[in-house]
Amino acid sequence: MLELEKAVETILASVPAPKSEVIPLADAYRRVASEKIQASTALPPFDNSAVDGYAVRAADVASANSRNPVRLQLSGKIAAGEHFRGELSAGQCIRIFTGSTLPAGADAVVMQEDTRTEPTRPGEVLFLDSAKPWENVRFHGEDVKLGAPVLRPGQILGAAQIGLLAASGVARVSVARRPSVALLATGSELREASSESGLAPGQIYESNRAALAPLIAAAGGVPKIFPIVPDNAEATRAALAGALAECDLIVTCGGVSVGEMDFVKSAFEDLDGQLQFWKVAIKPGRPFVFGHRGEKLLFGLPGNPVSAFVTFLVLARPALLRWQGAEKTGLPISRGLLAEPLSNLDHRRHFIRISLDSEGFVRPAGIQASHILSSLAAANGLLDVPPKTSWAAGTTVPVLCWE
Ligand code: AMP
Ligand code: MG
Numbered sequence: 001m002l003e004l005e006k007a008v009e010t011i012l013a014s015v016p017a018p019k020s021e022v023i024p025l026a027d028a029y030r031r032v033a034s035e036k037i038q039a040s041t042a043l044p045p046f047d048n049s050a051v052d053g054y055a056v057r058a059a060d061v062a063s064a065n066s067r068n069p070v071r072l073q074l075s076g077k078i079a080a081g082e083h084f085r086g087e088l089s090a091g092q093c094i095r096i097f098t099g100s101t102l103p104a105g106a107d108a109v110v111m112q113e114d115t116r117t118e119p120t121r122p123g124e125v126l127f128l129d130s131a132k133p134w135e136n137v138r139f140h141g142e143d144v145k146l147g148a149p150v151l152r153p154g155q156i157l158g159a160a161q162i163g164l165l166a167a168s169g170v171a172r173v174s175v176a177r178r179p180s181v182a183l184l185a186t187g188s189e190l191r192e193a194s195s196e197s198g199l200a201p202g203q204i205y206e207s208n209r210a211a212l213a214p215l216i217a218a219a220g221g222v223p224k225i226f227p228i229v230p231d232n233a234e235a236t237r238a239a240l241a242g243a244l245a246e247c248d249l250i251v252t253c254g255g256v257s258v259g260e261m262d263f264v265k266s267a268f269e270d271l272d273g274q275l276q277f278w279k280v281a282i283k284p285g286r287p288f289v290f291g292h293r294g295e296k297l298l299f300g301l302p303g304n305p306v307s308a309f310v311t312f313l314v315l316a317r318p319a320l321l322r323w324q325g326a327e328k329t330g331l332p333i334s335r336g337l338l339a340e341p342l343s344n345l346d347h348r349r350h351f352i353r354i355s356l357d358s359e360g361f362v363r364p365a366g367i368q369a370s371h372i373l374s375s376l377a378a379a380n381g382l383l384d385v386p387p388k389t390s391w392a393a394g395t396t397v398p399v400l401c402w403e
Contacts, residue, residue, distance in 0.1 A: 154327030254303030
């Protein structure tokens with residue numbers, strides 16, 4: 001049996017290099033960058049005001065306070081977006097707004113609340129407070145210097161990164177192409193949830209494709225759902241052949257253990273696919289197949305719903321991300337505190353479904369058997385517990401999150 005890290009390493013080593021495409025920034029949310037972008041404009045692009053108020057020379061208002069206001073001559077107004085050509089001279093102030101260009105000659109902005117105007121003297125402003133030099137001034141380039149990196153390859157574009165790129169004037173961005181991922185469920189007992197005739201004795205509703213499709217999409221893949229594959233060699237081969245023809249990656253579930261009804265491995269080999277291993281030392285999810293045919297990769301997940309879910313997250317998801325050149329391929333980690341003692345008496349490492357509450361406490365989410373979906377649905381994370389390990393209540397533990 002393979003250790004998980006070794007299995008992930010083997011899988012990642014088989015992932016082909018990412019292919020890139022250039023797309024509008026507006027479509028880039030959650031895509032993986034495939035280029036480095038350096039700022040072609042500094043941010044802010046010019047010195048500007050942080051508040052609504054008056055641009056002044058700090059020295060002119062140095063003595064101002066509410067009992068002894070300083071009176072300056074109002075010499076102009078700079079609206080946001082306006083190109084101001086004038087210059088501020090001693091004894092003058094200029095009306096200015098948040099984001100307006102700081103006029104030449106000014107070295108501070110006094111906010112409106114610290115000033116007063118008198119209807120009888122419209123050309124003047126009274127300053128009730130002093131200003132330190134450069135107070136309320138936002139400097140050219142203090143956010144991003146000209147030429148500074150604003151994107152690096154492998155970075156996942158979140159909302160904030162997209163905002164930074166837009167502020168830098170980037171309208172199109174080179175990102176990795178998303179892999180198309182065939183999603184196949186095998187099992188003659190499986191019925192579509194939409195089936196109008198309901199379940200005959202011995203049948204169950206197929207659920208793995210429904211649960212895995214969003215995980216695939218969240219990892220940047222484009223899931224393509226194939227019809228349920230009955231347990232026979234011919235149907236399995238035909239389905240895999242179709243998946244290999246249409247998609248970059250293939251995720252199957254079921255049909256990979258040693259049962260005589262398990263056809264995925266032999267069908268893949270019949271189609272000239274090469275299998276690399278089929279057992280990983282984790283619970284849930286021991287029977288797991290990884291194979292490839294050329295650049296196309298096969299992830300044969302076990303059929304039990306929780307096993308399929310967990311093996312997808314720890315074994316297939318990293319490959320989807322690496323396929324897109326993502327620099328980080330592991331699940332996001334949060335820290336929590338065990339609310340009760342927890343042990344894994346097994347000789348296999350156990351991914352335990354837990355709930356991490358808003359106070360940071362971690363509790364098992366229910367029965368941990370690999371067919372129990374309700375505890376998975378009650379969970380919001382997995383605890384990676386090494387074999388033969390007991391943790392006391394209060395232990396700080398890393399929680400793997402998938403959403
Ligand atoms: P298998 O890996 O094919 O031996 O399946 C293991 C268990 O998971 C069996 O109880 C199957 O009925 C169940 N199972 C397999 N595939 C699915 C699926 N796609 N949806 C729900 N249950 C499944
Ligand atoms: Mg089966």
